[in-house]
Amino acid sequence: IKKSEQILKETISNTLVNDFAFLIKLNKISLNKGITLEEAYNNYTGEIPTIDCIGLSKILKEKLNKIGINTYFITCKAKGFSTKYGDSLIKEAHTFLIYPCQKKKKTLFIIYDSGFRIKKPLIFYDKDSSKEYKYLTGKVKINYENNSYSIKANVRMKRDFSIIKDNVNWYFNPYEETTNIDYFTKNIYKVKFSYKIMY
Numbered sequence: 001i002k003k004s005e006q007i008l009k010e011t012i013s014n015t016l017v018n019d020f021a022f023l024i025k026l027n028k029i030s031l032n033k034g035i036t037l038e039e040a041y042n043n044y045t046g047e048i049p050t051i052d053c054i055g056l057s058k059i060l061k062e063k064l065n066k067i068g069i070n071t072y073f074i075t076c077k078a079k080g081f082s083t084k085y086g087d088s089l090i091k092e093a094h095t096f097l098i099y100p101c102q103k104k105k106k107t108l109f110i111i112y113d114s115g116f117r118i119k120k121p122l123i124f125y126d127k128d129s130s131k132e133y134k135y136l137t138g139k140v141k142i143n144y145e146n147n148s149y150s151i152k153a154n155v156r157m158k159r160d161f162s163i164i165k166d167n168v169n170w171y172f173n174p175y176e177e178t179t180n181i182d183y184f185t186k187n188i189y190k191v192k193f194s195y196k197i198m199y
Contacts, residue, residue, distance in 0.1 A: 001110065001121060001123075003067055004064055004067065004069055004110075004112070004121060005119075005120060005121055007060070007063050007064060007067070008060065008112050008114060008119060008120075008121060009119045011056065011059055011060045011063065011114050012056070012114050012117050012119055015051060015056060015059060015114075016051060017051050017052060017056075018050065018051040018052075018055075019050055019051075019052050021049040021050055021051065022048050022049050022050050022189055025049055026040045026041055026044065027040075029044070041186075041190065044186065046182075047182055048182050048185040048186055048189065050185065050189065052115060053094055053095045053096065053113075053114070053115020053116065054073075054095045054115070054181060054184070054185050054188075056114035056115050057073060057095050057096060057097050057112075057114060057115060057181075058181065059114075060097060060112055060114045061073075061097055064097070064099075064112070069099055070099070071097035071098060071099045071112060072097065072098050072099075072100075072177040073095060073096075073097065073177060073178040073179075073181050074095070074096055074097070074098045074111075074172050074173075074174065074176070074177065074178065075092035075093070075094065075095050075172070075178045075184065076092060076093070076094050076095075076096075076150075076151070076170045076171055076172035077090075077091065077092060077093065077094075077170060077171045077172075090188075090191060092178075092184075092188075093188065094115065094116065094170055095115060095178070095181075095184075096111055096112060096113040096114070096115060096116070096151075097111070097112040097113075097114075098110070098111050098112075098174055099111075099112070099121075100174070103125075106125050106126065107125065107126035108123065108124070108125055108126075109123070109124055109125075109126065109142075109174050110122070110123050111123075111124075111142065111151075113151070116140075116151070116153075116156075117136075117157055118133070118135055118140055120133050120134075122140070122141070122142050122151075124142040124144070126174075127144060128144055129141060129142055129143050129144045129145075130142040135153055135155065136155050136156075136157060136163045137155055137163050138153060138154040138155030138163075138165070139153065139154055139155075140152065140153040140154075140168075141153075143169075148171055149171070149172055149173065149174060150169050150170055150171045150172065151168065151169075151170045151172070152168060152169055153166070153168040154166065154167065154168075155168075156168055
């Protein structure tokens with residue numbers, strides 16, 4: 001786990017976030033084939049080239065696999081992800097990795113959240129909250145309450161890398177793996193970036 005923490009820190013520090021790579025790829029397909037951006041999007045079946053919370057998780061997952069840590073993709077509801085109306089429509093938005101294991105005959109979960117730029121693995125037992133961890137200029141923890149888990153933080157980083165106070169409360173289920181991450185990425189991309197407006 002100590003080795004994995006170093007890999008997590010390096011991945012966050014050395015990987016530039018790039019939300020537009022997929023849009024650029026779709027635009028090239030559109031121009032080369034003489035089809036609309038919508039048609040290029042609808043017909044696209046390959047890997048989605050983005051470096052966001054999903055892309056960072058994919059990069060990190062590959063690195064952790066090499067040291068014997070087999071993680072799973074977990075998606076969660078992200079408050080403040082879109083407009084208030086948009087948030088009500090988006091069932092799941094944020095993505096991170098989870099590693100389930102056993103310690104003292106109890107199920108232990110370890111979260112690697114490179115997209116939210118949490119540089120320490122968050123460790124918690126099944127049906128329990130975690131301790132508080134330092135995060136940016138504030139605190140973050142896994143909260144277990146009313147049979148529900150959430151990532152809870154009192155600050156977050158904006159896209160311009162400024163840090164603001166916030167009340168983050170992102171709900172997830174550690175037992176529900178997101179299995180087809182590229183399909184999920186493709187469908188969430190259109191909602192996240194409103195590419196029709198950018199185009």
